[in-house]
Amino acid sequence: MQQFDSIYQRAVARKGSAAALENKISQPLSVVQLKQYSDDQWLEEFTRKIFQSGFYWSVVNSKWDGFREVFWQFSVEKLLMMSPEMYEQRSQDERIIRNAKKVQTIAQNCQMIFEVQQQHGRFSDFIAQWPEDDIVGLWLYLKKHGARLGGNTGPYALRAMGKDTFLLSRDVETVLRAEEVIDGGLQSKKSLYAAQRWFNQMKEHSGLSYQALSQIVAMSVGDNLR
Numbered sequence: 001m002q003q004f005d006s007i008y009q010r011a012v013a014r015k016g017s018a019a020a021l022e023n024k025i026s027q028p029l030s031v032v033q034l035k036q037y038s039d040d041q042w043l044e045e046f047t048r049k050i051f052q053s054g055f056y057w058s059v060v061n062s063k064w065d066g067f068r069e070v071f072w073q074f075s076v077e078k079l080l081m082m083s084p085e086m087y088e089q090r091s092q093d094e095r096i097i098r099n100a101k102k103v104q105t106i107a108q109n110c111q112m113i114f115e116v117q118q119q120h121g122r123f124s125d126f127i128a129q130w131p132e133d134d135i136v137g138l139w140l141y142l143k144k145h146g147a148r149l150g151g152n153t154g155p156y157a158l159r160a161m162g163k164d165t166f167l168l169s170r171d172v173e174t175v176l177r178a179e180e181v182i183d184g185g186l187q188s189k190k191s192l193y194a195a196q197r198w199f200n201q202m203k204e205h206s207g208l209s210y211q212a213l214s215q216i217v218a219m220s221v222g223d224n225l226r
Helices: 002-015 018-024 039-052 057-062 064-070 084-090 100-120 123-129 132-145 153-161 170-178 189-206 210-219
Strands: none
Touching: 002 018, 002 189, 002 210, 018 210, 039 057, 039 064, 039 100, 039 123, 039 153, 057 064, 084 100, 100 123, 100 132, 132 153, 132 189, 170 189, 170 210, 189 210
16 A cells, blocks of 8 residues: 555654664553453543643643542442432532532543443443444443543543544544645544544554554654544
8 A cells, every 4th residue: 555655664764773663652551451451440431522622732631630539439230329419519629620510521431431331341342342443433432421522532441541543633644635636624523533534544554553653653753642
């Protein structure tokens, strides 16, 4: 695939050598490793990414021990029993970032995880077994059934947890437009599935993970490692 070879060589040139480029690339977890997560850990990461959206990540991270205390270590079982009034009360706790609307997403995403559990046994298994050649389908599932997991929030959470996914960062978008893969809105289903097909072709050609491909594409035009 000439497109990938050209992108790869451009990334190598920007980083100085193939070795330097390879040293910056990270790899996703295996299906077995992903299944070792508890469902509570998925709820926690979704919540972290929701609060990090539009906010300084360092501030969110500095408050995270407080979040874990206030929300019972993100125990899905316990949080399912919390009333709306309890969520409202805890949204004002000084140990966390006080944003009532974002706090409410904990209840909604907890419910999403619970509903998946009823069908698949464990949310971790559901995520681990989702095919990466339709990772956009998983993004759309999280957007539809979860709260504030659309845009890049859901994908960034998946990446943080080690699920193999490409990301539509600004640098990746720049390449997708330059290669005429997309020409419309980035979050339209047409553009999302066009990007999926393009990354599928590159994976078939290169044998690399979607995560590695995404990072190479990003580094071919910028310094973003997404």
